[in-house]
Amino acid sequence: MTHSNRRVFVAATYDTKGHEAEYVVNLLKRDGLEVVSVDVSTTGAASAAQVQARDVAKCHPDGVDAVFTGDRGTAIVAMALAFERYAAANADIGAMLGLGGSGGTALITPAMRALPIGTPKLMVSTMASGNVAPYVGPSDIAMMYSVTDVAGLNRISRRVLANAAGAIGGAFRQAAIPAEDDSRPAVGISMFGVTTACVQQVTPLLDSSYDSLVFHATGTGGQSMEKLLDSHLLTGVLDLTTTEVCDFLFGGVLACTEDRFGAVARTGAPYVGSCGALDMVNFGGLDTIPERYQGRNFYPHNPQVTLMRTTVEENTRQGEWIAAKLNRCHGPVRFLIPEGGVSALDAPGQAFWDPEADAALFAALEANLVQTANRRLVRVPCHINDPLFAKTAVAQFLEIAKH
Numbered sequence: 001m002t003h004s005n006r007r008v009f010v011a012a013t014y015d016t017k018g019h020e021a022e023y024v025v026n027l028l029k030r031d032g033l034e035v036v037s038v039d040v041s042t043t044g045a046a047s048a049a050q051v052q053a054r055d056v057a058k059c060h061p062d063g064v065d066a067v068f069t070g071d072r073g074t075a076i077v078a079m080a081l082a083f084e085r086y087a088a089a090n091a092d093i094g095a096m097l098g099l100g101g102s103g104g105t106a107l108i109t110p111a112m113r114a115l116p117i118g119t120p121k122l123m124v125s126t127m128a129s130g131n132v133a134p135y136v137g138p139s140d141i142a143m144m145y146s147v148t149d150v151a152g153l154n155r156i157s158r159r160v161l162a163n164a165a166g167a168i169g170g171a172f173r174q175a176a177i178p179a180e181d182d183s184r185p186a187v188g189i190s191m192f193g194v195t196t197a198c199v200q201q202v203t204p205l206l207d208s209s210y211d212s213l214v215f216h217a218t219g220t221g222g223q224s225m226e227k228l229l230d231s232h233l234l235t236g237v238l239d240l241t242t243t244e245v246c247d248f249l250f251g252g253v254l255a256c257t258e259d260r261f262g263a264v265a266r267t268g269a270p271y272v273g274s275c276g277a278l279d280m281v282n283f284g285g286l287d288t289i290p291e292r293y294q295g296r297n298f299y300p301h302n303p304q305v306t307l308m309r310t311t312v313e314e315n316t317r318q319g320e321w322i323a324a325k326l327n328r329c330h331g332p333v334r335f336l337i338p339e340g341g342v343s344a345l346d347a348p349g350q351a352f353w354d355p356e357a358d359a360a361l362f363a364a365l366e367a368n369l370v371q372t373a374n375r376r377l378v379r380v381p382c383h384i385n386d387p388l389f390a391k392t393a394v395a396q397f398l399e400i401a402k403h
Contacts, residue, residue: 336379
């Protein structure tokens with residue numbers, strides 16, 4: 001479908017935000033844009049929206065009765081799923097603008113996350129000045145704070161909503177302009193501060209053949225990389241920094257989800273991974289560290305970030321967990337073991353140098369990964385930031401990407 005066939009979708013719970021939604025719809029129409037208004041309210045009552053709430057509710061796998069339960073909490077969860085499926089199935093969504101409070105934001109943003117990266121998405125929300133990570137996730141949703149509640153039109157809300165209409169309209173038009181073409185396929189690369197030297201050596205080696213997209217391994221960074229892989233916007237991955245697993249397993253603040261490596265399994269895309277920064281769990285300031293970890297080896301990265309060295313036991317668990325995930329991947333997989341250390345801090349004379357802990361990680365990987373012709377462990381006799389490691393990682397990727 002060409003961009004000219006696409007329209008701006010405006011989503012709101014019309015039982016409580018109908019006037020505000022129609023105000024935005026009229027502004028967009030006045031600007032010459034084709035608009036589709038969508039009611040995602042959970043009462044089931046008719047509204048002024050072009051797409052009625054019952055039409056959206058039909059997309060729930062258990063039908064409309066699963067949505068209109070009479071209980072606000074379960075109804076919001078069910079309508080969020082229905083709207084997510086509605087959005088994923090509609091190729092004519094060229095942009096989406098949502099309006100809501102806490103419930104509406106939780107309801108609308110999953111549908112936005114289901115849209116492709118690059119499709120303009122703007123959520124006007126009372127929640128936008130707080131922690132928006134649960135709403136944005138790995139997507140490119142823009143959040144705009146409503147200032148006043150989205151509960152009536154007044155001198156403030158009219159201005160904020162007009163700005164939102166202008167922003168989504170401008171983004172929609174910009175999306176129609178072809179981006180600068182890059183004929184090279186895109187490859188995802190995961191990086192952390194302590195593996196930056198590695199990635200800085202990898203990207204020039206790929207430059208002639210691949211467009212390198214580097215993702216900061218902050219939890220959402222890994223999710224974003226895998227979302228692009230699921231969307232077939234990446235042809236493969238050099239997942240050199242799998243540190244998000246540490247935080248997931250041991251309560252750190254930059255955690256992946258249970259679905260880490262899931263996109264690799266689903267797509268069968270060429271995958272080269274490694275142990276980058278598996279020596280550390282990330283916490284906030286020193287006063288935020290759980291009491292159960294008192295007395296451990298800590299490294300104050302800055303006043304807001306404290307790193308904790310992983311132990312032999314924790315590294316054994318990490319190796320087992322990663323191996324189990326990779327065993328589900330049936331595309332070409334190479335997982336590299338940097339025998340000389342897994343981060344800038346894990347080197348002789350540095351704060352996290354611990355050959356015994358590293359050996360436990362490597363042994364667990366070797367004991368649990370089921371190696372086949374397509375899935376292999378590769379030991380590299382150097383540190384992860386050594387030029388030899390970068391060259392080996394690139395050579396392994398180029399080899400499996402050919403097939």
